[in-house]
Amino acid sequence: MKQRQQHELQIAIDGPAGAGKSTVAKLVAQRLNLFYVDTGAMYRAIAYKVLKNGISLDNQLNVEEIAETTEVVLDHSTIQTVWCDGEDITQAIRNPEISRAVSVVAAYAGVRRRLVELQRLEAARGGVVMDGRDIGTHVLPEADVKVFLTASLEERAKRRWVELINSGKETSLDEVLQDMQQRDRQDTEREVSPLEPAPDAVILDTTGLSVEVIVAKILALA
Ligand code: DC
Numbered sequence: 001m002k003q004r005q006q007h008e009l010q011i012a013i014d015g016p017a018g019a020g021k022s023t024v025a026k027l028v029a030q031r032l033n034l035f036y037v038d039t040g041a042m043y044r045a046i047a048y049k050v051l052k053n054g055i056s057l058d059n060q061l062n063v064e065e066i067a068e069t070t071e072v073v074l075d076h077s078t079i080q081t082v083w084c085d086g087e088d089i090t091q092a093i094r095n096p097e098i099s100r101a102v103s104v105v106a107a108y109a110g111v112r113r114r115l116v117e118l119q120r121l122e123a124a125r126g127g128v129v130m131d132g133r134d135i136g137t138h139v140l141p142e143a144d145v146k147v148f149l150t151a152s153l154e155e156r157a158k159r160r161w162v163e164l165i166n167s168g169k170e171t172s173l174d175e176v177l178q179d180m181q182q183r184d185r186q187d188t189e190r191e192v193s194p195l196e197p198a199p200d201a202v203i204l205d206t207t208g209l210s211v212e213v214i215v216a217k218i219l220a221l222a
Contacts, residue, residue, distance in 0.1 A: 009034060009127040010142070011222060012135035015149035016184050016195060017099075018156030020206050020214060021131040024149065026079065027215045029129040032222060035076050037122050039132035039139070040102075042115045044093035045072045045084045047102040057104045064110030072118065096164070096171060100179060103186035106133075112192050133187055136198035145221045148197035149214070151207045156180060 009032065013025045022038055029036035046067050055062045075081040082090045092098070105111055112134075119139050122128060130139065136146035151159075157177035164171050187195040197203055202221060206214050 009144050009222065010123060010140050011129040011145045012140050012143040013129065013131040013147050013149060014133055014135050017180050018160040019149040019151050021149050023211055024214050025129045025131040028218050031219060034127040034129050036080060037074060037119065037128055037130040038080060039119055039130060041082045041093060042072050042118065043102050043106045044098050045082055045089060046070060046111055047098050047105045048089050048093050049084055050105060051101055057101055060108050063105055064108055067111040067114045096179065103183045107186065107190040109192045133195040134193035136201050137196060138193045146198050146201040147218055148201040148203045150205050153181060155207050
């Protein structure tokens, strides 16, 4: 298993869906020998369990109870495998139906409280690159580097659509764009920890930029 570096560098990468956070965060983590924590995967794991158990998304109390009682584990010995109560859900949580359900689940205070607790425990174990929506503003307000990645809605939807098609999921670009717009609205308008840049975050618009260029910019900040 990979060892974390001693100096415990914390890098927070926030931004809307499809801005390139996970691709960039994984590479930065590899280059600096830090762990990568995909917090979106944790919210997706709860959405997965809620749908699997046939619980209504509108039932806040039941959804919060699921968050309290579900074991979510990010396995860092591989690139990153996501486990939910002992089941490997790495692929399953990328389905469009989970993407649609997850913004609802992520808006509930009790779900966020529980997952933020787990995310801080991850960070307490050592140096980390963490991506999400509220990492710089809420989860790790003392992070050494805070980056807010954005890109135009059209470019973000196109990236996500290509990803889905490449992994064999059938969907249209228009459907992905509509879903993304809806999710952006839910993530930015929710009351608890809405998506917004931390005042001390560096804002990087990735439209038209290659992954390598973005990674180099973040490494320079670190
Ligand atoms: O990054 P992603 O698409 O896998 O995120 C899934 C959802 O979880 C997204 O709708 C926003 C939410 N999320 C959040 O509210 N806070 C985080 N730190 C990470 C994700």
